[in-house]
Amino acid sequence: MHFDNLYHQFFSLSFDGLNIGAIYALIALGYTLVYGVLRLINFAHSEIFMIGTFTALFATRWMDIPANAVPHHGIAIVFILVGAGLVAMAASGAAAVALERIAYRPLRRRGASRLAALISAIGASLFLQELFAKWKGRDPIPFPRIMKKEHLATVLRADIRSDKVIIITTAVLMMILLDRFVGLTRLGRGIRAVAQDAETAALMGVDIDRVITTTFLIGGLMAGVAGILYMVYYENTVYNIGFVPGIKAFTAAVLGGIGNLRGALLGGLLLGLLENYGGALFGAQWKDVTAFVLLVVVLMFRPTGLLGESLGRARV
Amino acid sequence: MATDEDRLSADVSARVRKLRARAHRKELMRLPVTTGSRGARKIDLTERTSRIWQALPRPGRWAVLAAVAVVFYILPNFHPPVINTPGSDFASVLFFPVAIYVLAAIGLNVVVGQAGLLDLGYVAFFAIGAYSMALLGTKAHWNFWEVLPLGMLFAAVSGVILGAPTLRLRGDYLAIVTLGFGEIIHNTANNLNYIGGPRGISNIPHPPNVSTGVFHFRYGVLDPKPYYWLLLTIIIVVIVAVRRLERSRVGRAWTAIREDEDAAELMGVPTFKFKLWAFAIGASIGGIAGVVFATKVISITPDNFVFEFSILFVAAVVLGGSGNLAGVIVGAAVVGYLPERFRSFQDTRYLWFGAALVAMMIFRPQGLVPARRRQAEIKDITKPGGGSTGPLGGEVLGEDEFGAGGG
Numbered sequence: 001m002h003f004d005n006l007y008h009q010f011f012s013l014s015f016d017g018l019n020i021g022a023i024y025a026l027i028a029l030g031y032t033l034v035y036g037v038l039r040l041i042n043f044a045h046s047e048i049f050m051i052g053t054f055t056a057l058f059a060t061r062w063m064d065i066p067a068n069a070v071p072h073h074g075i076a077i078v079f080i081l082v083g084a085g086l087v088a089m090a091a092s093g094a095a096a097v098a099l100e101r102i103a104y105r106p107l108r109r110r111g112a113s114r115l116a117a118l119i120s121a122i123g124a125s126l127f128l129q130e131l132f133a134k135w136k137g138r139d140p141i142p143f144p145r146i147m148k149k150e151h152l153a154t155v156l157r158a159d160i161r162s163d164k165v166i167i168i169t170t171a172v173l174m175m176i177l178l179d180r181f182v183g184l185t186r187l188g189r190g191i192r193a194v195a196q197d198a199e200t201a202a203l204m205g206v207d208i209d210r211v212i213t214t215t216f217l218i219g220g221l222m223a224g225v226a227g228i229l230y231m232v233y234y235e236n237t238v239y240n241i242g243f244v245p246g247i248k249a250f251t252a253a254v255l256g257g258i259g260n261l262r263g264a265l266l267g268g269l270l271l272g273l274l275e276n277y278g279g280a281l282f283g284a285q286w287k288d289v290t291a292f293v294l295l296v297v298v299l300m301f302r303p304t305g306l307l308g309e310s311l312g313r314a315r316v
Numbered sequence: 317m318a319t320d321e322d323r324l325s326a327d328v329s330a331r332v333r334k335l336r337a338r339a340h341r342k343e344l345m346r347l348p349v350t351t352g353s354r355g356a357r358k359i360d361l362t363e364r365t366s367r368i369w370q371a372l373p374r375p376g377r378w379a380v381l382a383a384v385a386v387v388f389y390i391l392p393n394f395h396p397p398v399i400n401t402p403g404s405d406f407a408s409v410l411f412f413p414v415a416i417y418v419l420a421a422i423g424l425n426v427v428v429g430q431a432g433l434l435d436l437g438y439v440a441f442f443a444i445g446a447y448s449m450a451l452l453g454t455k456a457h458w459n460f461w462e463v464l465p466l467g468m469l470f471a472a473v474s475g476v477i478l479g480a481p482t483l484r485l486r487g488d489y490l491a492i493v494t495l496g497f498g499e500i501i502h503n504t505a506n507n508l509n510y511i512g513g514p515r516g517i518s519n520i521p522h523p524p525n526v527s528t529g530v531f532h533f534r535y536g537v538l539d540p541k542p543y544y545w546l547l548l549t550i551i552i553v554v555i556v557a558v559r560r561l562e563r564s565r566v567g568r569a570w571t572a573i574r575e576d577e578d579a580a581e582l583m584g585v586p587t588f589k590f591k592l593w594a595f596a597i598g599a600s601i602g603g604i605a606g607v608v609f610a611t612k613v614i615s616i617t618p619d620n621f622v623f624e625f626s627i628l629f630v631a632a633v634v635l636g637g638s639g640n641l642a643g644v645i646v647g648a649a650v651v652g653y654l655p656e657r658f659r660s661f662q663d664t665r666y667l668w669f670g671a672a673l674v675a676m677m678i679f680r681p682q683g684l685v686p687a688r689r690r691q692a693e694i695k696d697i698t699k700p701g702g703g704s705t706g707p708l709g710g711e712v713l714g715e716d717e718f719g720a721g722g723g
Contacts, residue, residue, distance in 0.1 A: 041491065103674050112681030115434065119634045123629050131666035243623075247495060254492050284391025285507045292496030299489055300481045 005280045011158035015275045019164045019233070021272020022171030024223035026226035027180060028256070030096070030219030030266040036195040036216045036259035040114065043121035046246025047128035048096045048220050051239040052227020054132060055091035057143050059084035069206065071148040080146050081166070081228065087222030096220025099124055105209075113204055133239040140238040143231045167229045173263050174225050177220065182261060187214055195259065244288075250274075251295050257305030266306060362685045381417065388548055392541045404656055411544040411612060412654035415693050416605055419551050421632040421648035422558060422641065423601025427641035428630065429687070430562065431594035431659050432574030433483070434491040437498025440478075441471040442601040443505060443621035445606020450517040460523035460611050471603025472596040479595035483588060500625050505618040509575065516617030535611075543612045550608065554601055561597070570594055574639075631673060637683030646684055678704055 005012070027049050034042040063080060072080060104122040107117050150162040182188035191210045194202035202208050230245065231237060254272045256263025271291055278290025298306065369377070392407035400406055420442060427435045448467035448663045452458040458466075482493045506514050523534040523546065533542040562568050571592040572580035581587045610616050628651055636647020654672075 004453065074336045103678075106678040107681055108677075110681055112677065113638075115428070115634050115638060116677045117683035118434075119631055119676035120674050122631060124626075126666055126670030127674065128670075130664065130670060134664055134667060247499070247623075250492060251496065254489060258489075283507075285503070289500050289503045289507075292500050295496050296482065296493055299485055299493060303485050303489065 001281055002283070003281070008157075009280060010237060011156040011282050014273060015158045015160065015164065017273035017276035018269055019167050019272070020089025020276070021252075021269040022168050023230055023233070023268075024249045024252045024271055025080035025224050025265045026065035026171050026174060026222045026229070026244065028241070028268050029175070029222045029261065032253040032256075032258055032261060032264045033191070033215045033219050035253070037191060037212060038104070038108075038117075040285075041121065041250070041263035042099075042116050042216075043104070043118060043218070044099055044125040045219065045223065046126060046242030046249075047125050048099070048242075049223040049227055049230075049249075050128070050237070050239070051095045051243060052088040052092040052224040053143075053231050053241055054227075055224070056088040056228040056231045057141060057237060060144050060146065062087075065144045065146060071145050073148075075151065077147045080162060081232070085225060088227045089221045091216050092224030093229060096216040096223070097127075100168045100213060105212075126241040128240075129239050136239065138239060140236040143235045143237060146149075146232070152316035163232055163308075165296065167233060170229060172265075172281050174222060175261075178222065179261055181218075187211070191215055196197055196206040222253050248291060251291060254305055255295055255298055257307040260305070260307050261269040263305055270306075364683075385552060386550075389545065392544050399653075399657070405540065407544060408540040409653070409656045410546060411540050412609065413656065415544060415547045415551065415652075416609055417629070417632055417648040418645050418654035419547065419554065419608075420602055420629050421606040421636070421644050421651075422551070422591070423552055423598045423605065424629045425598075425633050425638070425644040426558060426561075426570075426601065427594050427598035427643065428633050429644060430567065430574065431591055433591060433594060434630075435494045435595075435598070436491045436626050436630065437494035437496065437623075438577055438598075439621050439623065440494075440498045440501040441475060441499040441602030442606040442609070442625065443501050443618075444471045444474050445603035446610035446616050446620070447505065447511060447517070447587060447606075448518045448603070449607040451511060451612035453521045453611070454517055454519055454697075457521070459521060460607070463611075464607050467603045467607035468600040469603075469604070472600040475595040475599025476592060479592050481597065483591045495623070495626070498623060502618055502621055502623070505621065512617075514618060516615060516620075518615030520614050520616070522614075523611055537614065537693075538605075540612070543608070547608050555641065555645075558601075560712060562641070566590060566593060573635040614644055635673070635676060637686040640683070640685055640687035643683050643685030643687065648682070 027045070030045045030048065031042060034040060034045070044100055045159050058078070063083060065080065073190045076139055086262065103120045104117060107120055146165060147166075151159060152165065182191055190201070190206045193204065193206050194208055194211045198208060201211075226245075230241075248271060249268065251268035254267070255271055256265070256267025271294070275287050275291040278294075279287035282290065318411050349610055372380070385638075392410050393404055420438065423441075424435060424438050427438070428475075430558065438609075445467040448470050449460070449463045452463045452466065478494070478497050482490060485493060505511060505516075505539075511517065526533040526537055535542050535543070562570075569580070569585045569587075570586050572583070573587050575591060577587055609620075632648035632651040633644050634647070635651060637643025655665045658668070
């Protein structure tokens with residue numbers, strides 16, 4: 001136990017934790033939305049994220065940014081980030097919708113069991129991973145450093161770096177946008193209605209297939225954002241990159257209360273924070289173990305997650 | 317006093333049972349080809365096989381089973397032309413992955429298929445069995461037969477430790493907690509230097525050689541066949557045990573829990589207790605698989621016990637037909653065997669495997685050899701009257717069903 005580690009680096013650990021937690025939260029949204037509407041663990045969502053990281057990389061290549069580029073400045077960074085981000089979002093969103101069409105909709109039509117849907121999801125996940133492994137090889141591919149990771153300020157001994165600020169702000173901004181979207185728009189109301197009671201929603205004239213497509217699309221878009229942010233921070237990708245962030249994000253979704261959008265944000269940030277503290281306390285190799293032990297403990301005391309399950313209302 | 321009467325009634329009820337069974341068999345044979353209002357329903361191969369099986373008298377069934385067992389025992393002695401595995405030794409493939417997957421899938425089927433609890437971290441129990449063998453074998457110099465019951469015990473105990481706090485959770489929460497448990501075990505094995513860290517443990521002892529007059533089983537590095545035979549024997553014992561359990565009060569309790577937990581609880585089934593039993597029994601079977609695996613491969617590392625295996629085990633169970641023992645065995649054999657058969661495709665074999673899983677679930681969501689009870693459920697859900705909205709329009713929407721907002 002290294003209490004002094006935790007004590008001395010508390011604020012910088014917290015900042016880093018919020019940083020990775022924000023990325024978990026963005027991925028967690030995809031799990032939570034789909035679960036809320038379909039009650040399905042969309043196992044292939046980690047691959048949607050993986051596609052986001054790869055397309056962000058391709059986007060930089062299309063913009064002729066060499067792998068060992070000199071970091072850009074000012075407006076160029078914004079342009080590159082937004083450009084690559086939009087490409088990643090488009091690709092991830094399209095992939096998520098295609099996934100729903102190919103791997104889930106036919107099962108839904110046939111009234112298959114949820115276990116069958118899970119296996120289909122696993123199959124799709126395996127397929128996408130191997131597809132990228134075949135296409136781009138099994139070694140990590142570096143992402144060009146598009147921005148200088150500048151030291152901005154030192155707050156309470158924590159090193160505030162420009163890239164981390166961008167990551168946290170973007171993630172929180174996307175969350176707020178999404179929360180507003182689901183809360184205020186017509187389509188958002190449809191999502192909530194289907195989550196609450198699909199049959200009644202259908203009777204009230206909600207187009208269920210459209211709602212489901214939208215939830216997959218939104219989940220995919222968020223995973224795309226997570227993809228570009230992840231690349232800015234870690235600067236490389238590989239065919240199975242989705243796995244660890246994927247299960248962490250799912251953990252975050254469950255931690256906050258699956259099917260609950262704000263729960264995903266809370267769960268993601270909390271998971272990022274606590275696994276960082278755990279890593280400092282027990283050594284970095286115990287980070288993942290801390291995260292999962294935490295999950296078990298939380299679920300023991302709050303079996304439906306911290307904020308409870310509710311996309312529409314609490315479900316049992 | 318009432319003994320005569322008792323005997324009489326027992327006699328009568330036995331006769332009634334026999335008559336009913338015979339009628340049942342006839343009925344099954346004669347079942348009309350068309351059912352329901354939607355016209356002709358195809359009767360496929362597995363269903364036909366299943367009917368023939370139902371119609372067979374008991375000794376006939378035993379004879380068939382014995383014949384199947386004999387075929388499997390002599391299988392590694394041949395190099396059959398079509399099902400051979402180019403690129404890897406056939407007998408080795410039969411041991412791992414095929415037979416190991418089969419045993420693990422039988423164990424996982426108790427948890428997933430029987431009790432309806434989704435376990436995504438089953439590889440943890442496999443790892444606990446393997447590490448028991450490795451540690452006790454190398455540090456305490458115990459032999460295989462001494463470790464086997466302990467490995468089972470350790471796995472079962474860890475199943476109970478995991479289950480006791482988490483089995484109160486429902487469905488998907490349980491899935492993620494078990495997934496987390498699998499990762500905890502894998503990471504712990506990786507991080508603890510006492511058990512070898514990432515390098516794992518090597519020089520795990522082989523089982524002692526057995527020689528009886530005719531047969532000589534030499535357990536060494538060179539010949540995989542004795543291990544395969546050992547494992548096959550264990551599998552048969554486990555199948556018999558699981559079969560007995562399935563037909564017992566415990567098995568019926570599991571079915572009740574799987575179908576509707578609340579209803580089971582209300583009818584007086586102590587659901588928590590039986591779920592814990594399912595977990596412990598499933599875990600101990602995984603433990604056996606781990607012990608046998610470790611003693612064969614001599615050295616194990618944490619990377620032998622990654623999440624992918626948990627997924628493949630679940631895939632095996634669902635692919636074959638969750639809840640049906642025969643189906644699960646077929647499923648596991650397919651999941652283990654196919655990637656080995658297509659080794660010539662090298663790195664694309666899992667690509668096709670993934671695509672096959674999706675296609676399989678689209679065209680046959682109930683699995684290759686579905687459980688009869690499950691099949692009835694699916695029929696129930698998709699019965700006519702659903703209209704274009706599919707299951708959503710149906711009147712029966714089970715807790716278990718995958719569709720928008722079911723439950």
